[in-house]
Amino acid sequence: MKPKVICHIMSSVDGRLLNDRWTEPFDGTPASDLFQVYAAIGRELYTDAWMFGKNTLRAAFPYKxxxxxxxxxxxxxxxxxxxxxSERMFIVADPEADIYFTSSVLRGNNILVIVGRNATEEYLSHLRERRISYVITDDATDLRQGLEAVDREFGIRSVSVQGGGILNGALLADGLADELSLVVYPGIDGLSGVPSIFEYVGGATDCPAAGQSLQLLSAEQREHGVMWLRYKFHKKLHK
Structure with a gap:
């Protein structure tokens, strides 16, 4: 089995993700206060682990x-x-097995790395020296296989994915997303082509959301005009 996967993400009202481009709150409230609302909601999901995409993690561990x-x-x-x-774990899939970790924790949570058979013994030794947990799968780009491994080996039953549009798009295309936790910032980007909530990398004829429907579970207004929308995925087709 795989854990329950919740895509937890904050966007502008037009669904864009680059927060340094969003318009400022109307009343002069610092945008950082609104980002804290998003972080607080993430903790309210009470998942066993949370997850970034590798590109997002590079901000914390930039060296290879x-x-x-x-x-x-x-x-x-x-x-x-x-x-x-830690109460929760932080998960990252590292298909290239080249993240140079300088700590065994991220934001206070112990790290768990998913690597493939292409990883080197030297890299695994690096993880062990840092006291970082890992699982080896046949292919670390196979998200289903990785999620099933962390469920089976570490008892992780739920994961909030906070990695960005590309990771969300990959989960969507593989039919792995169970819920969408969408936090809407009361501001606008407005530019065409800016990364959005789901960014599947594929061709013009690909339909990554095919066979999947959304059921609204709840809608709440939070501090500073932030909205929290929670949806359940219904899968008509098994991918």
Whole structure:
């Protein structure tokens, strides 16, 4: 089984994600106060873990580990448990196995990395030295396989994905999203082509949302005019 996946994201009213482009609150409230509302809502989801896309994580760990080395042996243990003291865990899929971690925690939460068989023994040693947990899957780009592994090996039953439009788009296309937690900032971007809530990378004929419908579960107004919309995905087609 895989964990319940909640795509938790904040956008402008026109669905754009680059918050430095959004218009300012009308009453002079600092935009950072509104971002704190989003963060607080994320904690209210009470998931076992949360997840960024790799590109988003680069803001915290910008340096790369070299990918040359001894490829992990087929009989190497597929699971390593590092520090696990936090109430929630932070998950990242690292298909290239090259994130250079300088800490075993992100925002106070212990880190769990999903890597593929292309990872090197040297990189796995780096993770163990940092006391970072990991699981090895056949292919770390296979999100379903990775999510099933963290459920099976670490007992993670729910994940809030806060990684951005590309990760959301990949989850959507694979039919892995169970809920959408959309926090709407009362401002506008307005420019065509700016990244949006779901950004599937594909061709013009691809329909990543095909066979999926949304049911509104709740709509709440929060502080500073922020709206929180929560939807459930219904899947008509199994992908």
């Amino acid at each position: 580990w070299g990918i040359d080395g001894h490829t992990v042996e087929s009989d190497s243990p597929a699971v390593s448990v590092g520090d696990r003291h």
